Amino acid sequence: xxxxxxxxxxxxxxxxxxxxxxxxxxxxxxxxxxxxxxxxxxxxxxxxxxxxxxxxxxxxxxxxxxxxxxxxxxxxxxxxxxxxxxxxxxxxxxxxxxxxxxxxxxxxxxxxxxxxxxxxxxxxxxxxxxxxxxxxxxxxxxxxxxxxxxxxxxxxxxxxxxxxxxxxxxxxxxxxxxxxxxxxxxxxxxxxxxxxxxxxxxxxxxxxxxxxxxxxxxxxxxxx
Amino acid sequence: xxxxxxxxxxxxxxxxxxxxxxxxxxxxxxxxxxxxxxxxxxxxxxxxxxxxxxxxxxxxxxxxxxxxxxxxxxxxxxxxxxxxxxxxxxxxxxxxxxxxxxxxxxxxxxxxxxxxxxxxxxxxxxxxxxxxxxxxxxxxxxxxxxxxxxxxxxxxxxxxxxxxxxxxxxxxxxxxxxxxxxxxxxxxxxxxxxxxxxxxxxxxxxxxxxxxxxxxxxxxxxxx
DNA sequence: GCGGCAGGTGTACGGCGTACACCCGCTGTC
DNA sequence: GACAGCGGGTGTACGCCGTACACCTGCCGC
Numbered sequence: 249x250x251x252x253x254x255x256x257x258x259x260x261x262x263x264x265x266x267x268x269x270x271x272x273x274x275x276x277x278x279x280x281x282x283x284x285x286x287x288x289x290x291x292x293x294x295x296x297x298x299x300x301x302x303x304x305x306x307x308x309x310x311x312x313x314x315x316x317x318x319x320x321x322x323x324x325x326x327x328x329x330x331x332x333x334x335x336x337x338x339x340x341x342x343x344x345x346x347x348x349x350x351x352x353x354x355x356x357x358x359x360x361x362x363x364x365x366x367x368x369x370x371x372x373x374x375x376x377x378x379x380x381x382x383x384x385x386x387x388x389x390x391x392x393x394x395x396x397x398x399x400x401x402x403x404x405x406x407x408x409x410x411x412x413x414x415x416x417x418x419x420x421x422x423x424x425x426x427x428x429x430x431x432x433x434x435x436x437x438x439x440x441x442x443x444x445x446x447x448x449x450x451x452x453x454x455x456x457x458x459x460x461x462x463x464x465x466x467x468x469x470x471x472x
Numbered sequence: 473x474x475x476x477x478x479x480x481x482x483x484x485x486x487x488x489x490x491x492x493x494x495x496x497x498x499x500x501x502x503x504x505x506x507x508x509x510x511x512x513x514x515x516x517x518x519x520x521x522x523x524x525x526x527x528x529x530x531x532x533x534x535x536x537x538x539x540x541x542x543x544x545x546x547x548x549x550x551x552x553x554x555x556x557x558x559x560x561x562x563x564x565x566x567x568x569x570x571x572x573x574x575x576x577x578x579x580x581x582x583x584x585x586x587x588x589x590x591x592x593x594x595x596x597x598x599x600x601x602x603x604x605x606x607x608x609x610x611x612x613x614x615x616x617x618x619x620x621x622x623x624x625x626x627x628x629x630x631x632x633x634x635x636x637x638x639x640x641x642x643x644x645x646x647x648x649x650x651x652x653x654x655x656x657x658x659x660x661x662x663x664x665x666x667x668x669x670x671x672x673x674x675x676x677x678x679x680x681x682x683x684x685x686x687x688x689x690x691x692x693x694x695x696x
Numbered sequence: 697g698c699g700g701c702a703g704g705t706g707t708a709c710g711g712c713g714t715a716c717a718c719c720c721g722c723t724g725t726c
Numbered sequence: 727g728a729c730a731g732c733g734g735g736t737g738t739a740c741g742c743c744g745t746a747c748a749c750c751t752g753c754c755g756c
Contacts, residue, residue, distance in 0.1 A: 258734080280712060293714075294735050302713065352576040357625050362646055365624070369648035383652045387668065388677030390622035398614035398622045400589070401581050422586055424593035428607045444611065453612030456684040457677075464680075482703075504743060517745075518704050526744065698756090705750070712743065719736075726728090 255289060260298040263288070264308040268344065271309065276346035281305075306350050311360040313347055314394075316340045320367060326375020327458055333368065337395030338450055348396050368393055377461070380471050385461050392457070397450060479513055484522040487512070488532040492568065495533065500570035505529075530574050535584040537571055538618075540564045544591060550599020551682055557592065561619030562674055572620050592617055601685070604695050609685050616681070621674060 256262065266288050271279045281302060285292040299305045318336035321329045341347050357365070365386070372382040392398065410418065419426040432444060480486065490512050495503045505526060509516040523529045542560035545553045565571050581589070589610070596606040616622065634642065643650040656668060 281714080282712075291736050293716095293737080296714070297734050349576055351624075352573055355626055359645075361624075362649065366646040366649045369652065373648055373651070379651055379655050382648075383656065383668075384673060384676045386652075387623065387673035388680050390677070391624050392622065393624060396622070398616065398620070399611065400575075400585075400615045400617060402579055421583075422590040424597055424606075425586065425590045427597070427603055428593065428610075431603050432607065444607075449608060449611035452608045453614070453681075456612050456688075457680060460680040460684045505745080506743075515705055517706080517747095520745070521703050700754090702753090703751090705748100707746105707748090709746085710744100713741095715738105715740085717736100717738090720734090722733090723731085725730090 258288065258290060258294060258298055260308070263295055263298045264305070264312050267305055267309050268312050271346045272344055276349060279346075307354065307358050310347065310350060310354065311358055313340050313344055314360050314364050317364070317395075320371055326371055326377075327462055330368070330371050330375075331454065331458060333371070334389075334393065334395060334454060335451070337393070338397070339395070341395040341397070345402075347394075348391075351391055351394060351396060365393065375465075377465055378470070381461075381464060381469050388457060388461075392454065397446070482512065482514060482518060482522060484532065487519055487522045488529070488536050491529055491533050492536050495570045496568055500573060503570075531578065531582050534571065534574060534578065535582055537564050537568055538584050538588050541588070541619075544595055550595055550601075551686055554592070554595050554599075555678065555682060557595070558613075558617065558619060558678060559675070561617070562621070563619070565619040565621070569626075571618075572615075575615055575618060575620060589617065599689075601689055602694070605685075605688060605693050612681060612685075616678065621670070623673075 263284070267279060267284050270284055270287055274283075281295055282292045284305075285295055288295075295305070299308060317340055318333065320333050369382055369386060372385060373379070377385065386393070390396070390398070436443070487508070491503060491508050494508055494511055498507075505519055506516045508529075509519055512518075519529070523532060541564055542557065545556050593606055593610060596609060597603070601609065610617070614620070614622070660667070
């Protein structure tokens, strides 16, 4: 009589969200079609009725993340609107640390990403930047548009403090790095945690770019 | 009598260089320990006497590339010296398109990369930037230090020009993107090739950053 | 002459993405 | 009600991957 509720039927959306959750939990390297199918209580090949292949799965996962980014603020000048949106994108990426590597591996943007880029371009254009300037600015922002940090290296896995001998060798071999790291270590002693203030660093470089852009706009930058 | 010259013995260096060559030729996705061994006329496991695992192979491949970057110019102001060096790094990356993805996947810098970063930091410091400013600037440059472009998407594989109907849909859905792409298309008609001038875009954003940095230096930027 | 060892080999395991044939249960049509 | 069609889940299998582990071999110092 009562129909047995076997399992919520698979949908593309459920597959993508499960993939995001799994990647969050176990890292992107551990995300396989097989493991993903397992968390959905389904045989691996079932996924292929909803995504063409793993590449498309990854594309879709990024689409989910883009959907988490705040919509653009309605009012205010272009600079703060863009700034807010990018900082929102960054928050999303912080919650999904695997995302930057996936972004880096994409070759063709999905419609969702295209729509996001279009809306971001619109913020520059309505802010008064010329078509040419906007074009170059979008290149300059690159994947920072998506909150991407482009740090040279992710957070090192909190290595134990090196002993004095190693530290001396480091200081000899890499004097300038040592100069900075010891400075940071001192600052941190008076603040918290270990390492840099990533949020500050992100905003620093973001503002460096935005300030530069606003300067070009004010000076009426034109190509050549 | 005459010793048979069987094969140049494997060395770590030979392995790494062969890996770089193979990645150049077939792409990083097709680079496997098995294929690499094959090009060296050797059984896969032989490689493991020279690199601990594939991660270390990738690290070593980047070290090879860092070795191809021009040494810093001896004289001149910090800005042009840094600019030259980064543009040299970019040339290296252009010849090894797989490099950016490998950079993105590294977690811990090798001594070679550390030395490169140290020397880059030195250029800022001797140029008159404070320790703090240099620190933040290094974050702001991120992997651009290595010539990394951080474009949102690599060159799309030169899709055929969309037919009129598709183009109309595009224009409706992504008006701002369309505005820029048609502008670029017109410019290109009078120049060459298809797509953007990547070199220009790279230098544009590099200069945006360097100009901003020089501005901070001149104004005696300090934290907080 | 011989022990040790660096470096190359062979075999094997578990995991991966996914092609392909299948099958089951629902839906629309008559 | 019968039944064809089909969308979605299944099962099996293939060829690839990284690499653990045991083994062999030829050279070097003693």
